[in-house]
Amino acid sequence: MTPSEILATSPLDLAPYEDLYRHFHAHPDLSKQEKATSETAAGHLARLDAFEIHTHIGGYGFVGILRNGPGKTVLLRADMDALPVQEVTGLPYASKTTQERGIGSGDVKPVMHACGHDMHITCLLAAAETLVRLRHAWSGTLLVLFQPDEERGEGAQAMVDDGLYGKHNIPVPDYAFGQHVMRLRAGTVGIRPGTIMAAADSMKIKLYGRGGHGSLPHQTVDPVLLAANVVTRLQGIVSREVNPSESAVVTVGSLHAGEAENVIPDEAELGIDFRSGNLETRQQILSAIERVVEAECVASGSPRKPLFTHTRRFPPTINDTSVTAKLAVSFHEHFKDHFDPDTPRTNVAEDFSTLATCQARPSAFWFFGGIDTAQWDEAVRTDSLDEIPGNHSARFAPAIQPTMRTGVDALCIAALTFLTGGE
């Protein structure tokens, strides 16, 4: 039997999971503070009475292990954290939660699952139950991993650094899979071989001048002009240096210097974010930024070397070609025309792949649609897709169905593809 046929033998009633989803949606947790979410999810998993559960890995991360005979080890992953966004969806289960950003900080924020991780958690729990029910039909080891702190790109690495495959003794997966609900038509699934999501890096750069009175520029080194030259010069990285087919982006998102119109300040600070499709391009851009910034400081006669502070780093999400090809066959059989094997890559970033690359294991990641089908079709008709809110919007919330059914099925199909057959 094919994975799709196996799955068809035991359809799961998702109604309880829809309630669970609404609960997660109404009770989001900020990154690194996913205590309640993690406990609820782990409690639910425990009630399946099939998984060996390891908690508190890299913060509130946890893993359930289902050992089901000889065979491959497959890891399915969901991420759990939410965003400091004030929800305005108007849904009956909209979040009213606020949380301190950093316990004890006094910096209280509204919190919202504006990125759909609540859907990811729920789908993975429902897939776990499904695969428990289908355990006679497959053989091997299933890992369900619930990751904290994806939004800031640190949770996957934190789990690895905390001994995920070391002191916690989680079996190293042969294949790792993850998924993300996106601004696509609900019911659809898309994947592509190679890079599907970009690497993302953020940094702050402090540039040093020498301040003085605005009427006496010759006694100063003007950091405002230096910063302006850096910004214009950085455009050349994407326009001239990176292969045009790489879809790279270098953004200066913030620039701050000086207080008064007539005082030349001592320094300027840039905030830079860049996207790259693979590690070679990432390194190329990083080197180019450093080269440009350092040379511009020399051009200005800056009295000190610039200070680079890396503030965030996401790896590229690169789907293994062979694994993706096999998934494509299964997904195509199951989702038919609702499956796109060549979904466009995005410059949005994820840290999922770290869970596999840290052990040099192949992985794949796919998108599934979250937009109500009637809403989507009407937007297509009126050429207004751009007006549908996307991830991170205060108005983003997936239609529960067929979104959830699709997400559960995709996880099950992926696991079954690699846990059946003699391979």
Add this chain to the structure above:
Amino acid sequence: MTPSEILATSPLDLAPYEDLYRHFHAHPDLSKQEKATSETAAGHLARLDAFEIHTHIGGYGFVGILRNGPGKTVLLRADMDALPVQEVTGLPYASKTTQERGIGSGDVKPVMHACGHDMHITCLLAAAETLVRLRHAWSGTLLVLFQPDEERGEGAQAMVDDGLYGKHNIPVPDYAFGQHVMRLRAGTVGIRPGTIMAAADSMKIKLYGRGGHGSLPHQTVDPVLLAANVVTRLQGIVSREVNPSESAVVTVGSLHAGEAENVIPDEAELGIDFRSGNLETRQQILSAIERVVEAECVASGSPRKPLFTHTRRFPPTINDTSVTAKLAVSFHEHFKDHFDPDTPRTNVAEDFSTLATCQARPSAFWFFGGIDTAQWDEAVRTDSLDEIPGNHSARFAPAIQPTMRTGVDALCIAALTFLTGGE
């Protein structure tokens, strides 16, 4: 008799004025809040029993009128306000004063006479007493004007707008004179025909983009790149457009845009200050700034016109050629080698000239040195003049003598030059 000879007939004992100076130095007032300073000075002037005193002109400004027979009307001006600077001179009479910036604002600042206006007030009071004692030797009308709010460039205009020559009925001067203590050797006086101090203008400029995610620049209009291009483009005004002999300066003192590295913001704000030696150049620069900024907004596809907010404006201080030539003769006779008729013009600005230009009357302004002579000569010897603190420094305080004597004499000589002789 020449002015210098007249002055020699009645030397004033300055000891009480040295005490008065120390009092003013220890009790500075911020701009627009010169109540105590104004009352002390006006009270002192009243005790001379010679001046008709008009107070509360344009805030705490006041004028004393000494009508002394037929002849010309000469205005002598001192400015009264201090700066939000924490004094670190260590002087026994150093300021410990703090003041709210804006009564009731809660924004409490340390206050210091870091620009030497305390010396200006004291010199003018002593000159007033001297000229009262010498009233037999001259004929005409003497005006002593104490101006508020010079630092923000609004006091002279405020006095004019408040009816200085209107409802307050102060006689329009035939000649107006002002002076400033500077980082020059104490005992010296310098003047020059034409522009001696630049015009200064400050403005804020808001540039509009359209924000979005840092990985999706094509959905945005990037105001950071726009701002950077404006800054680099503005350099061309001084380097290419203004006559090189004009000594113009255009400074972008502040630049602010964005909060996060990975979010392209909606707007950017520049703070600009520029200096020009005359009104034609001022207008040329102003037009060029507007032309460049507006064109760069078009180049970026900015969705809205930029917003210009003028925050400060000082006129150029242009010494009347004929008046200055006459002053030069008198000053040279009195100060001998300590007088420089060709002192370099400075890009620092003053609003004094408004008191004369508003009535199309000629005026002149000079500098007098405030640096202790021994300290100065040692600095010359060791080529370390640059290390002597200048105006606005927290370490700037003139040596009381011969600074004060020079400032008093210069005011008296100027008045006598135009109040004697049959002209």
Add this chain to the structure above:
Amino acid sequence: MTPSEILATSPLDLAPYEDLYRHFHAHPDLSKQEKATSETAAGHLARLDAFEIHTHIGGYGFVGILRNGPGKTVLLRADMDALPVQEVTGLPYASKTTQERGIGSGDVKPVMHACGHDMHITCLLAAAETLVRLRHAWSGTLLVLFQPDEERGEGAQAMVDDGLYGKHNIPVPDYAFGQHVMRLRAGTVGIRPGTIMAAADSMKIKLYGRGGHGSLPHQTVDPVLLAANVVTRLQGIVSREVNPSESAVVTVGSLHAGEAENVIPDEAELGIDFRSGNLETRQQILSAIERVVEAECVASGSPRKPLFTHTRRFPPTINDTSVTAKLAVSFHEHFKDHFDPDTPRTNVAEDFSTLATCQARPSAFWFFGGIDTAQWDEAVRTDSLDEIPGNHSARFAPAIQPTMRTGVDALCIAALTFLTGGE
């Protein structure tokens, strides 16, 4: 029978075509001067005694029509012109040809088939003979079109403008196909749905300043600074405005202004080339260039609007999805592992598609390898593929086989795919 099976029934001896190829290689013609090449090729085609031949279409272009019963009309196209390059391949049949660029101009250039069009001609002639021999196995109309002046992007349009489908009465094809020999392993064929080659546009832009003495910049409008600002500003089109996934390129290839160091010139001239994957992006870039250049002229106070002169225009080469899918099936069957259905798109440009888009007909274009297989494999082994000369190099010449066999087969397979079956 499949196209590949049909083709196998009548293998053509290519030895005479190898000689013909060497002849074409040794006797290249510059663009618009392909008289000898055209006559040789048309003569060869005539000797097949099957085609109705129409010559002198859009210059030296010609078309052969083989009417072979009811069915679809398929156009196969080869381009004929060579480049002003001094060949340094050292081949026994290397070109020693020189030609005047523009008859009577006196501007004599060495000429070389450095782009492989000699191979295109020969393959198309051999394919014509093959399809004549296989005429019993297919039904419909075959057009073989030999186009002049591809290098300057004007030949296809010239043929259309000269009445290709009008006064010359060539049947409008249902499908049009073209191919290009590339720096790929000989024996391989690659295609992709959608954009396979970029649109390319070239233009000159004259920027107007106002000249003067280098020491008196304020009396001038400096076109050198203007040009520099245009160049730096144009970088933002690719770095910020175009979707990063579009692989767009904007290049300023030339910039000329001024003669003497100390004279500010009156004007500057830029030469710009840009690449885009579709007509929307092309228009976006074109508009952005105009917007940026015009705004920068305003920013400089330029006395005249810039002058844009379009010097070259290639359309994008966009493979019809459905046609390409059918080709992919046939090519895969025939070339097996030597066929790549997802060959990377290139920013190099072609004018082939005009022959189809002018009539709103679908078309497809593919690449076939020209690099000797042993050389290629060695270069892969030593990671030195970059050192193999590519198209337009003075050292570029395809290995005759299996290059030619592959090119002939690809053309035949394509034609047979759409001239067999009842469709």
Add this chain to the structure above:
Amino acid sequence: MTPSEILATSPLDLAPYEDLYRHFHAHPDLSKQEKATSETAAGHLARLDAFEIHTHIGGYGFVGILRNGPGKTVLLRADMDALPVQEVTGLPYASKTTQERGIGSGDVKPVMHACGHDMHITCLLAAAETLVRLRHAWSGTLLVLFQPDEERGEGAQAMVDDGLYGKHNIPVPDYAFGQHVMRLRAGTVGIRPGTIMAAADSMKIKLYGRGGHGSLPHQTVDPVLLAANVVTRLQGIVSREVNPSESAVVTVGSLHAGEAENVIPDEAELGIDFRSGNLETRQQILSAIERVVEAECVASGSPRKPLFTHTRRFPPTINDTSVTAKLAVSFHEHFKDHFDPDTPRTNVAEDFSTLATCQARPSAFWFFGGIDTAQWDEAVRTDSLDEIPGNHSARFAPAIQPTMRTGVDALCIAALTFLTGGE
């Protein structure tokens, strides 16, 4: 007697010199080719039968020595070369001369005394005759120096390098004087202490990139973008680095890169000229240019260091303060209101001062007017001074009188000032 009184004792008839001027005007010589001019002038000087004449110093330069008893040595200098300009004055004595630029070069140019050196030569010859006739009234040594190759800034240095004060044994002057006819009212003379004419430096800078196809920028280092960044970056030298009072200018007069729109070239060449008022500022600008250019090359990842070639160098013309003060007294007595002791400095350059600075001797240089008085006064009346052609214009020719009389008198007064009196 004062110099002016001495001069009045022996008025010279200038009619023959007016003829001589017309001869020189009609027969100009290009720089380094002043053979005929030099011979004519030296022949004329010889006929005075008073000067010891040394010819062929630094090319066609020559010096006449008049030893006239004990006292100071005064050098008066005229420059002799003309410009490659086609005269369009329409004067009866307009130049119709053409000359090869570089004998044997075949590069034939029209030649014109468009800078007024013909007037300089004639005035100096007439002054020489006058001073011979007045030899009883002064004592000391008079040097009249006729310099070649001023336009390219090499003649004064060439005379020095050729042993002017060495093997040619010309006495080292105590004072050196020169003058230039300018676009000022004829009859007027202007001087100023300190810098009267700027230093001028010219250079070519080659910037290295790595060329390639315009559609493949990532395989190149784009020298056009590099050059553009250098040009925009260089603006900061004047706008931010040099003291605004220095009147410095940095001009990029030429910029050349690339031939084709779609080919990224290998290199770019800039032509730069800069002006500075003294040697410190000159060095500051030179260092800043090198710093900026080298750093921008690094910022671009340029494969080679930039190549700087200095093409021209004029020193600043700095009038000795004490000498100028003495001249001012004499000039004021003689020229009355037609003398301006504070004439504006100009950014035009001269190499005269080298003749004095090479021996650390004081010098002074002044301007005298060449514009017909009626024409000037009318232009003042109609506010159209800008339309009067200036030096280097094809329409520039001084009114012969009172220009010549003024120039002769100024030279004589200067010499007499320092050759009379017991100093």
